[in-house]
Amino acid sequence: MRVHLCVVGRLRAGPERELIDDYLTRFDRSGRSLGLGPVSVHEVEDKKGGGMDAEAALLARAIPKGALICALDERGRVMSSPEFATKLGGWRDQGCSDLAFVIGGADGIAKSLRAQADFKLSFGAMVWPHMLARVMLSEQLYRAVTILAGGPYHRV
Numbered sequence: 001m002r003v004h005l006c007v008v009g010r011l012r013a014g015p016e017r018e019l020i021d022d023y024l025t026r027f028d029r030s031g032r033s034l035g036l037g038p039v040s041v042h043e044v045e046d047k048k049g050g051g052m053d054a055e056a057a058l059l060a061r062a063i064p065k066g067a068l069i070c071a072l073d074e075r076g077r078v079m080s081s082p083e084f085a086t087k088l089g090g091w092r093d094q095g096c097s098d099l100a101f102v103i104g105g106a107d108g109i110a111k112s113l114r115a116q117a118d119f120k121l122s123f124g125a126m127v128w129p130h131m132l133a134r135v136m137l138s139e140q141l142y143r144a145v146t147i148l149a150g151g152p153y154h155r156v
Contacts, residue, residue, distance in 0.1 A: 001035060001091065005103070007043055008044055009043065020138045024141070030149060034148055044059055055104060055110065056110035059104070068119070070117065071102045071113070072122070072133055073121070073122060074122055075120060076122035078123075081140060081154055084140055089144075101121075103134055105130060
């Protein structure tokens with residue numbers, strides 16, 4: 001199952017970029033034998049300042065046709081890491097060939113795009129900067145494959 005991160009904003013060099021690159025590389029290596037990956041990052045930018053609706057249109061174009069859409073949203077479901085791993089494995093086992101995680105800009109994801117999501121995931125009641133949400137998602141993807149593989153990375 002190919003995984004796509006469809007995100008608003010361009011990540012520049014720095015600690016967030018290094019963390020994301022590290023976790024996604026680990027995910028690709030570990031996930032391959034489990035039928036998960038590779039990960040592709042699709043960054044979009046609304047250079048005209050059209051707001052959430054313009055960002056949603058750009059994100060919608062970045063999502064592969066037929067992909068299952070998982071929107072990161074504060075109103076979404078809060079899950080433990082093992083639950084997230086099970087969900088990821090379940091999507092794979094159901095024959096999902098493309099999974100798109102969508103992370104909006106500073107104001108979130110437009111209601112119209114949220115309504116198209118097959119699943120909404122929350123990292124808790126707190127609001128996180130979208131660049132940190134990308135780091136957290138990347139780490140959780142790696143953690144999920146280690147859980148599915150029975151590896152020692154995740155400890156209860």
